[in-house]
Amino acid sequence: MNINNINWSQVRADFPLLTREVHGKPLVYLDSANTSQKPVAVIDVVDDFYRRHNANVSRAVHQLGAEATEQYEASRKSLSRFLNVRADELVLTSGTTFAINLVAYSWALPRLQVGDVILLSRMEHHANIVPWQLIAERTGATIRVAELLPDGSLDMDGLWAAMTPEVKLLGLTHVSNVLGTVNPVREICKEARKRGITTLIDGSQAAPHMQVDIASIGCDFYVATGHKLCGPTGTGLLWARRELLQSMPPFIGGGEMIKEVRFDGTVFNNPPHKFEAGTPNIAGFVGLGAAVNYLSDIGMDHIHAREAELLAHATESLSSFDGLRIYGTAPGKAAIISFLIDGTHAHDVATLLDLEGVAVRSGQHCAHPLLQSLGVGATCRASLAFYNTHEDVDAFVLALHKVRKLLA
Template sequence: MSSAFDPQRWRADFPVLRRSVHGKPLVYFDNANTAQKPQAVVDAVDGYYREYTANVARAVHSLGEQATAAYEGARDKLARFLNVPSRDQLVLTSGTTQAINLVAYSYALPRLQPGDEILVTQMEHHANIVPWQLVAARSGASVKAAPISADGELLLDRFEAMLTPKVKLAAVAHVSNVIGTVNPVAEIARLCRARGIPLLVDGSQACPHQRVDVQALGCDFYAMTGHKLFGPTGTGALWAKREHLDAMPPFFGGGEMIRTVSFDGTVFADPPHKFEAGTPNIAGFIGLGAAIDYVENVGIAAIQAYEAELLAYATEALQSVPGLRLFGRARQRAAVMSFLIEGVHAHDVATLLDHEGVAVRSGHHCAHPLMQFFGVPATARASLAFYNTREEVDAFVRALDKVRRLLA
């Protein structure tokens, strides 16, 4: 394990990591579900509510100006973090789910015709399946899924073969939330561009673990979530190429997304504001701005390198647990491990691990088709972050062995 990165240096910044669960020190291995928040994020949210609560873009008084500056400052930070060409191409949303629905209803639905296809993969989260099914049902289009290998890797040649003229949009996960597979998004984007097919990337699980550069990736749309990036819940964003945003009608209507309104009609604001009706999650985005500052201080490259080492350590350690089946062996993986213990239900594993102070997720992980592919109803999932340690992995493995002996 590299000595260059010391997780203990950063753990002290996360208050919840100091607590105990059932009398045991907390081992938080549910980061793919939501990440913990550093004190800097908590303070940023608290500061807004204590010191300058006001609506944004609506007031000229000092509190309103301060709130607007902090809120729009978060957009600037996120734009730099994703290396978007212009901050005006970044629509602030409640998360990836809203971002994908925005593309589904505002971009895809007006363009879909009977017989058209939307291409996804077998490893997608429901948020990157269900919106496409809904607009496909309304338009007469259909949703197709490109297959994956037994190791959980996208079969790129099969994906390419499915990029027929019927496909009007492709949508893929940058990183699988279940098995951690890192998809070759830049190559997928190249294949799509060669055929004039726009590509949406679900970046929920990528942004906390690796540098994301939307210009280098070459996709058309990129959706992300803030609460997995150590920020508050109810935050996220959609980046889209300017020509798409200009051509897309608003998805929601209301205040602050207009130029003028009369009973004869409405003139909408320019992007991104025409997609941001109503009062936003101001405190949440101020907190997200603080989270981005924090991650950049830690260093995303350092995070990626350390998590790769920790994942390798954990994967090897799990081999010592008799009867444990690990799902997904992709060559490029983020720090996510889905597993089962022979003869033990995933929910029982997670419940008993909790009594040992270890927090993991159990269930279908909002990925029913992937569970069906592996032939199981559910798995347990351990997902790591840069504040996790080898000692926690050791405690996790000891707890797993205890669970196995109790239930097997």
């Protein structure tokens, strides 16, 4: 199907929240990098689960338990198809933060020692910084930072130079949540593998907006968050190579992650269930399965092309806006625009935009080290999704002009 054959107005109509008003104005939702809106297909399947199938998974022989387990595991299979990985290599988590912490405590903590290095990029989200700081404190390892070029892209020469024999782990975002930079993760992981460096890729901002083929990326760990994928909050995933999952001890202990428990010892379940202790967010994952099926029906290539089209429109519309600076101009960037208007504060701009019905994010976007390097305390961030329209972009730009007059 050609992108021009997709009825994007009909797609937008799948998202009921986008029809509401805010402060008496039609909502223009430009905060999808924070959380995506949910289509009816997701809302309905979660509602149906609670109305007709609600039971715990894997612990009942009755009909409801069987239905709940079937739907839960079907979602795991949908995610595996969506990302081109084996279903038994997908650990279902509460989100990216939990997934990275799982790797930190289950893989890194038992392995790292004094003299080892964890390599991160300047553009990382706190979720891919703080866990490694905690592990470094406990193991004596150190953290090294790969820096950026002025356009917000990775300094590749600097990255290669930083990948010394002491580096045991490279943690890297696939797409920056502030700059929109799309990192060449396949090339980077290939080079890391040559050097014996384990790689973790944070796909939180990539999986919702482009075709992600983990098998072709060649990383060791890949994480993503469900609520940015048009799915419910409290859902996410960790993919890891099977041999790594088998070698890693459990991160959390409890029910479901065991085969046999005795007071003198426990036999743990096989991966991925070894890492899924306790009752999961069953309805949430049923919803996430519906979400990735919905995205797949549209086509991730079509979604990527649509968002690139919207980004081009927004970038061109803002190019003549005097006093507005965009942070992150790397070629091929994702549909994220972080910006400031001279003489104004990001929070003031976002607050006044909200009064015009335009929802953008303001602040440090859980990326303090990045903003410090940019020399700013906060930015506004407008993040587009495939369910946005050219009219949304125009309304955003018009509202910005009104805001600047108010703050002049």
